[in-house]
Structures are given as structure tokens and as C-alpha cells.
Amino acid sequence: MKQFYFFVQKEFYHLLRDPRTMLILFGMPLMLILIFGFALTNEVKNTRIAILDNSKDPVTAEIIQQLEASRYFDNVQNVNSNDELEAAFRQGKIKMAVVFSSRFQYSLMHENQAAIQLIADATDPNVASTLTNYATAIIIDYQKSMKGQIDLPYSINTELRMLYNPQLKGSYNFVPGVMAMVLMLVCAMMTSISIVKEKEIGTMEIILVSPIVPIRVVIAKMVPYFLLSSVNIASVLLLSVFVLDVPIQGNLVLLVAECLLFTITVLALGLLISSVTDSQQIAMLLSLMGLFLPTVMLSGFMFPIENMPVALQVISNIVPAKWFYIIVKTVMIKGLGFEFIWKETLILIGMTVFFMVVSIKKFKIRLE
Amino acid sequence: MRTLRILLEKEFRQIFRDPSILRIIFLMPIVQLIVMPLAADYEVKNVKLCIVDFDHSSYSQKLVNKITSTDYFQLVDYTDSYDKALKYVENDEADLVLQIPSSFEKQIVKEDKSTLFMSLNAINGAKANLGGSYLRSIISDFNREVRLEWLQLPKLNPQPTIQVTSLNWFNPTMNYQIFMVPGILVILVTMVGAFLSALNIVKEKEVGTIEQINVTPIKKYQFILGKLIPFWVLGLMILTVGTIISWLIYGIVPVGSLSTIFIFAAIYLLAVLGMGLLVSTFANTQQQAMLLSFFIMMIFILLGGLYTSIDSMPEWAQTFTKFNPVAYFIEVMRMVVLKGSSLNDIKTHLTVVFLMAIVLNSFAVWNYKKRS
Numbered sequence: 001m002k003q004f005y006f007f008v009q010k011e012f013y014h015l016l017r018d019p020r021t022m023l024i025l026f027g028m029p030l031m032l033i034l035i036f037g038f039a040l041t042n043e044v045k046n047t048r049i050a051i052l053d054n055s056k057d058p059v060t061a062e063i064i065q066q067l068e069a070s071r072y073f074d075n076v077q078n079v080n081s082n083d084e085l086e087a088a089f090r091q092g093k094i095k096m097a098v099v100f101s102s103r104f105q106y107s108l109m110h111e112n113q114a115a116i117q118l119i120a121d122a123t124d125p126n127v128a129s130t131l132t133n134y135a136t137a138i139i140i141d142y143q144k145s146m147k148g149q150i151d152l153p154y155s156i157n158t159e160l161r162m163l164y165n166p167q168l169k170g171s172y173n174f175v176p177g178v179m180a181m182v183l184m185l186v187c188a189m190m191t192s193i194s195i196v197k198e199k200e201i202g203t204m205e206i207i208l209v210s211p212i213v214p215i216r217v218v219i220a221k222m223v224p225y226f227l228l229s230s231v232n233i234a235s236v237l238l239l240s241v242f243v244l245d246v247p248i249q250g251n252l253v254l255l256v257a258e259c260l261l262f263t264i265t266v267l268a269l270g271l272l273i274s275s276v277t278d279s280q281q282i283a284m285l286l287s288l289m290g291l292f293l294p295t296v297m298l299s300g301f302m303f304p305i306e307n308m309p310v311a312l313q314v315i316s317n318i319v320p321a322k323w324f325y326i327i328v329k330t331v332m333i334k335g336l337g338f339e340f341i342w343k344e345t346l347i348l349i350g351m352t353v354f355f356m357v358v359s360i361k362k363f364k365i366r367l368e
Numbered sequence: 369m370r371t372l373r374i375l376l377e378k379e380f381r382q383i384f385r386d387p388s389i390l391r392i393i394f395l396m397p398i399v400q401l402i403v404m405p406l407a408a409d410y411e412v413k414n415v416k417l418c419i420v421d422f423d424h425s426s427y428s429q430k431l432v433n434k435i436t437s438t439d440y441f442q443l444v445d446y447t448d449s450y451d452k453a454l455k456y457v458e459n460d461e462a463d464l465v466l467q468i469p470s471s472f473e474k475q476i477v478k479e480d481k482s483t484l485f486m487s488l489n490a491i492n493g494a495k496a497n498l499g500g501s502y503l504r505s506i507i508s509d510f511n512r513e514v515r516l517e518w519l520q521l522p523k524l525n526p527q528p529t530i531q532v533t534s535l536n537w538f539n540p541t542m543n544y545q546i547f548m549v550p551g552i553l554v555i556l557v558t559m560v561g562a563f564l565s566a567l568n569i570v571k572e573k574e575v576g577t578i579e580q581i582n583v584t585p586i587k588k589y590q591f592i593l594g595k596l597i598p599f600w601v602l603g604l605m606i607l608t609v610g611t612i613i614s615w616l617i618y619g620i621v622p623v624g625s626l627s628t629i630f631i632f633a634a635i636y637l638l639a640v641l642g643m644g645l646l647v648s649t650f651a652n653t654q655q656q657a658m659l660l661s662f663f664i665m666m667i668f669i670l671l672g673g674l675y676t677s678i679d680s681m682p683e684w685a686q687t688f689t690k691f692n693p694v695a696y697f698i699e700v701m702r703m704v705v706l707k708g709s710s711l712n713d714i715k716t717h718l719t720v721v722f723l724m725a726i727v728l729n730s731f732a733v734w735n736y737k738k739r740s
Binding site for chain 1 (some may be wrong): 374386389392393396400402405406407408414416457458459460476477480481482483484485486487488489490491492493496498500501503504507508510511514515516518519528530531532533534535536537538539540542543544546547551555559560567571601619626647651652653654655656658660667669670675676677680681682685699702703706707708709710713714737
């Protein structure tokens, strides 16, 4: 036991003697949570649009004003010809254009019909269809207000209830996702270089000739990073609640326990990477480039997993961040208890054990 | 000139003598480029719906049939217990609950109106909104049918109507991959360039070989150029391979010209590599360099407009993207690949990134000290 304690102490010295790294390790999660909590959103708003008004009459002016007043559209610019319109699209200045037919008001009043064409930049299909929907709704609303309110007979109304997120805040979706991403990347990276660094500098030889057994070396490497991650978890949660306004609906103890479990899983994954690689560069490339995109794309917080091809849905199951994202969402946002996440918890525990066993097995006690 | 050539020879040898790094540099981007775009499907479909029917009338039946006949919704359960429906939502098995009140049909016929209740899982706001609005449009369709049953509406509409038609330019089939692949390619090229260059000088510091270089008459700019050019070549090679892959696998052929992309990429890579080298001159260990460049990269990439639209970010984040080279390249890639923009259309982007390259590289040269 004493031997183990010394080892942990040694690892602490390693960590504490490099204040720059410490600063990055503490600062990075905070910065990321703040930046993404505020800046990332699926919402579409303040879009730049162009108007090609071939009629320029009071009705078109009013519709344009309605569009301008909505929070979805911003920086409305006027263009005078189709060529100008195309140029604006190609230079990336606008996302949508509204084209009024000529003699708009006249045809509306005398022929009971007038046409508006919405042209969306469908390079981003999602934004395009959302914008088209918003603009159509605004125009239909305007049309209704023109007619005056008439109560139609036999009408069916719908009442909407937004569960869990009544204000439709983007941060409710992104905070759990960013938490999963940040913990995953930071923790995996920290441990992924720890063993391989000793191999590279040559100090591994000293450890190998000592009577300490591999399992203790591996666990001792995890302890300081685990403590550091606990501090990170605390600060991330505090930020979410007090700065980003994402309240913790469920049990705080449960949430923290799950966070700690996830940390251990990922630290173990980092150790696994560390024990199978030979140089710091490769370990870091694997843990960053190798984990970054899968974590962002397959954990379910950016792209819905049910939309993916079956093969990817299967692959997404081996991404620990996916399970953690579900857990955080369930406990923190929905406020549900352990009975809803025991499956996910078991999967994380299973992964942890697997990573630990493999990294101890792969830990070479002889240098080539 | 000779010095530079010899330096370059050294750097290339170093790179090619480590096959495992080369493997990672080429294989990882390729695999990710092939796999990841498949995951990037933002389109909201397969909305999981649970219907709670307290009415069981012919109208409620008709409505349910109308909803389930679209392939947009996936009916999870048809039940008459709201609690059960809520359980589905809690377990993430349903996104939407539609509640049909008892005497729904009677109210429509006798009282001229009735109200349906919809509950959405709103954690993912965008999905909730789209699913909800689609369901509402089905309901209002249904409403029109009911009304037609009871009223003989005049064939010719006497009310003035504005006809709204919509067009989707540049991507009429609304294909998501054509949008994501160019963006992911940018990320991969950027990551390889930024990480490798960030690790490079610092590795010489850590291993100690930098001392040997410092005592030679090599000029600072020669040293930096010697580090820059190999990765610049590698970056362009990865871009080439990536372009070929996206053509072979996803059938993406840029509408604009390839030379526009490569001219921009050549300048862009200078900026990214300059940043990596700058990080490298600041850091003392590979670990520090890696952490720092990763930190910067993550912010650049996630705020680069690949996943979420830059227009909907808050003001300060939009100001920040003006200094984000990744955002420029992603935008240029999409403009050239999808819209066929020419060099003339992207000249502002080009100028900004060129200035960034100059600033970052001169800063790196200035900050690299030959004395320790």
C-alpha cells in the first residue's frame, strides 16, 4: 500500500510541476462550456435575406416590413435584378431571397391572386427549409390580418405543451452534449500520454525494474487526473447552473456520481491508448483526432442517431460519450431518477472494466 | 537556397521514417471522411409519435389514419392513457404526444370547435419545433376536409390569396452529404496541419536536437520555412486524396473550379501551419503544444459554421468568426463546391486569410529564439 501511495505522489509531482499544462487543463473545460453554451444553437435566426421587389407598392412594403420585424430575418437588402440576386447568393451574402411578382397589389385586389417566390440557399438543407417555413408563416399571417379575423365554423385548434424546455433554449440540448465532449476529450488526452511519455523519456525502464506490479502503475497514473477531473466536473456544473441557466432538475448526488463514473471510463480509455502506442505524438493524434469527430458526431447531441444508417447506429454504441449524454440529459434536464438510467450506467461500468483489463494486459513489462 | 533545400530534405526524411505517423495522417482522415458524413443527417424525420385517444370516434380514427399514412411519423403506441404516453417520452421512446380529448367529434359538430393537445419533448428545440409544426399542418389539412364535409365552399375563392412558392437553389434535392463532406474535409486538413506543425518544433526542443540547429548559421526564417513547406505539401496531398474520395464515394463534383479550391487551400494552409508553428514556439513540451493547439482548434472548428449556422450565433461569436480561418475555408469550400463561386466571388475571403498567414508566420519567426 505504501508503495502505491509513493507512486501516486510521484504522479502528482509530475502534474503539479507543469503549471502551464495545469492551467490549460483547468481552463479549457470552462472556456469550452462557456463558449458553446452561449454560441452553439440549432435555432435559425437573424438570417440575411434579399428582396427583389418587382412591384414596389404599399402591400409589398408592408410584407417586407413584417419580414424585417421578425427575429428570424435581419439585414434585409434590396436587389434590383435576377443577376444581382444570383451574385449575392454566390458571394455568400444572403441565405434567402423573396421575389414579389410585378403589379403585386393590383393583381391581389383585382384578380384575387398574387405570387411571392421564396428562393432559399439550399446548401444547408436544414436552414433552407426552416427559413422557407418561417417566411411562409409570416406571409400567411399577413394575409389573415388583411382579411380580418373571421371565426370559421368546425375548427380544430391545437394547444402545444413544450416538455422539459418550455422556452426552447438551445443550451438545454447543448450543455449535456458539450459536457460529454469536454470530459471525454480532456480526460482521454491526459492519461493517453502519461505512460507513453515515460517510455519516450526513458524513465519507464526505472519503473519496470522496480518491484511494483503493472496494475498499480496503471491505477496510480489515474488518481491525480481523476482528482483534477472532479474539480473540472464541479466547475462545469456550477457554470451550467449559474451562468448558462440550465438548472439541475434531478438528484445532484446521482448526477455527480455518474460524472465521476464517466471520468473513470474515459481515463481508462486514455490509459489503453497509452499502453498500446510507442510515441507521444501517436498517442495524442489518436486520442484527439481519433476521438474528436466520433464524439461530436456519434454521441447524438449534434445529429439524431435514429437518422443514421444502421451500421453507424451500431458503431455509435461503442462511443462512451453517447451513453453519458443520455444519462446527463435524463438526470439533469428531465429530472428523472436512477431507474431510468441503470442500463446506461451498467454499460459505462462494463466499458471501464474492459478498458482497464486490456490496458493492464497490454502493459509491456519489457522494453524492446 | 541550398540551406533551405537541405533542411527540407531533413524534414521529409524525418516524416517518412516514421511510418506509423504517416499511417495515422493518411488513414484516419480517409476513414473519417468515408464514415462521418453518413452520420451527419440533420433532416428531421422518423419523429416518434404516441397518440392518446380519449374519443374513439370516427373522426379521431380518420385523423390517426391521416397522420400515420405519412412516412414522417413513426407511431409508437396508440393508447388511452396519458401517463403511459408520458412514460414513453421519459424513456426517449417518443418525441411527441398527441392527445385527442373525449367528445372530440361531438364538440366539432355541436360547438363548432374542439382543441387537440400536443406535448413535445423540447430538449432538442429544433426537432420539437419542426415535428410540431408538421403535425399541425396535417391537422389543419384534416380540419379543411371536415369543413368541406359540412359546408359547400364556393369553388372560386373570393378571398384574395397570396400564393407562396419556394425554390431551393444550389441543392434542389436537399442532399445533406453534399453539404457536410466539403466541411468535414476542411476539418481533417486543418487538424492534420495544425497538430503536426504544432508538435514539430517542440519535439526538437524536447529531444534536444534544437540545440544543434541553434548553433548552425541557419537563419530563423529558413528554419521556419523548412518546417512549414513539408506540412504544406502534406496538407495539399490530403486535400487531393479527400477530393478524390468525395467524388468516388459521394459523387461530389465541385460546381466551381478545382483550381479555386486549391489556390485558396494553399494560402489557408499557410495560415493554419503558421498558427501551429507559433504554438510550437511558445510551448516547452509536446504535451503543452498539443493541448494548446487542440484547444484553439476545437474552438475554431465548432465555431466555424460546420455544424451550426454562424448567422444564429450571438454578436460576439460572429465577431470572433471574422478571425477564424477555419470558418473562411468552410464557407469557401461550400461556395465553390455547391454554388460554383469563382475566385472573384471569394476575393475578400482570400485576402483575409492571406493577411492571417502573413501575421501568424511573421509572429512565429519573431517568437522563435535561437537562444534558450
